[in-house]
Amino acid sequence: MFTVSTFFFSSVIGKKVFSSDGKTLGRLKELIADSAVMRPKIVGAVVSFKDGQKTVDFSGFKITVSKNRCHIVCPEVKPVSVDGDGMLSLFRQVLNAHVVDMNKKKLVPVNDLKIAVLSTGAYVVAVDAGLEGRLRRLHILKPVRKLLKLFDATVPRHMVLWDDIETINFGKTGTGLSKSVMKLSRLHPSDMADIIEDMDHDAQLGVFSALDTERAADVLEELETDTRESLLESLPPEKAADVLEIMPADEAADILDEIDEEKAEEILKEMDSEASGEVRELMEYEDYEVGSLMTTDFICFHDYDTVGFTLETLRREKPESDTIYYLYITSDKGELIATVSLRDIVISEPEVKLGDIMNRDVVYVHDTDRIDSLNDILAKYSLLAVPVVDANKILVGMVIINDVMYNLLRSRRKRL
Template structure:
């Protein structure tokens, strides 16, 4: 039997899913999910059960990935065995081979072949059409020009249930939930193995993504590609992206960037985030970058560098909204409109006396419920929870949690306002690294939305 007939025979008996729409809107029938193949029996030409399907080997074709081999776990050898698709005769609930077990040739993947489980499942990809980073939960296969090909992926909740063997839940209880399928033509792989195919998404297109998504991409690339993408973004977008990159990756990136490029990016970052980046640089380069930065921006960063990295002074940002004690509520709103775009997290407005000492605090709710002509001294809270710059990060986090605060002011011993520590920065400081890695994938995006950079 020819390869084309063999593949046609397999496809004709595939368990069909709902019709899948291709990139041109055409309906692709007889689409099957990879998860439905896993665990299927493999039977040789003598009728002997050899094992169960574990994986498919795929190779780049003309436009899609083509299945080149099946991979099964041997019942006898307890090892993975590969069989070329040309040796597969049919599929009718199990894979039947055209040859006996003794004639299966030694199988070894070529340098152009990859395994679906290793290179696609659970990997992050860029949905070009939706311009977002998603995770692959299942893979869709069908016949294209008489070849078994990967035509898309399932990035929805139904794919997770199917992988767990709970497909019946998806079919019976989640009928109203839409399928979340993406055609392969709308995908660019982020996994290093898949980059051997090609990375189609242009850098201009990457620039349209949310900074948190760009950060996910950058963390998967090599140094040369990381620098190319950052250079293509512009200083402001590059700054927002670098803030979202994991600290260890940040350190490696800035190490290989020119000092003037680093300075341009840091000028567009929050002072506390810029200070964190400076902390990771060798002393000589850090000094050079600070000299190249705008004097005012560099001054804010230098002020934060005076404090221990794990203290309230090291965690705080010196960007906050403050008003004089003689102001009216209307003046507070004018101040918010004037500086609101420059301050990331606006939870409170702080009231200072003529010596910059913290006298009171106003929540946004306090302002909204007050009359414009009222003096802020009439509506502010004068009993204020505050910390000193040398207060530990653990203590700051405990205070924020105990009193249900979104931010806490930092003052010196005389009460002069120095900055604020926000709840997200305190949380990241107290969480161990292994726990931070276990945070949900969308944690950083949620954090970014809190910081005022919505999708």
């Protein structure tokens, strides 16, 4: 018999608790951990005594193992208060919950917990997210191992160190949840979206609501349509409006087209009037029209502007990379006249006027043209973006090749 340095939570829960002289005191029903420290420290144990359940101090507990069986001794029944922020009930709140494996960037189940006993106390040090943990809790791990051994196979293991996980749904709210989300926010928006999609609706709403506006906008773009629609339907209109306001108008329009019209109108009313106006205009286009796919975030100048003025404007505005594939030259009325490449701007002297280096041979489409026509134009002329004009040849937007490809892939998925 020896004092164990580690044990699994499933090995002790429900087991008898003995006094120092070997008398049965009751059964262990729960362990309470303080999550305010780096690794949750076990501070209390809920024991079912003859006269009812009591939460007692865990610091004096001794756990030994003999023939793979745990023996729990409580030398002194000393009641302890476990109220306050950061206290976790391992059985009620943690077991069967989900955590984020930060290394694999995915949501994993808590099938069991590994606890280490150190000189300073007992700490949760790892999560068993594999089948082995599930079988251990069902008390059938040993026979399953023997059976698989006949076929030269083993039970899959997936142990994740507590240092490498992030908790997101242990009943946290407010500041507690925000701190967890701060760590998750370091992930790529696409990885965050994958994680959120695997959560239940309440967890999705809690995590997304705790994100800052810019990060929320990035993640919203990456979410699958069903998840995005569900979130926007549940979010307060003002929160949804704040997020959509900082997104490109075309993306905001696409997203609002996916949700209930009444909810979309509520969100639009909460948005800044200028932003909502742009979005409303884009939403009026039919799904098959180029206007429904274009972005209204484009850069345009006049032929009398100089190269120096153009560069100063670009530095000040800091446009997105995909909106400066080409710079467009318009008349004072907004009519599309020509294009100018960044290369020509960079190699020209500051005092040179754009009219001297612009290209009047412009390939463009109308906002009411069919989206299908874009595929041939982009391929034929090897363009990364195409300007969009209205019936009066007023520049109203541009279509980026990435959006065309995304629309094509989405259409194919719908047909499958």
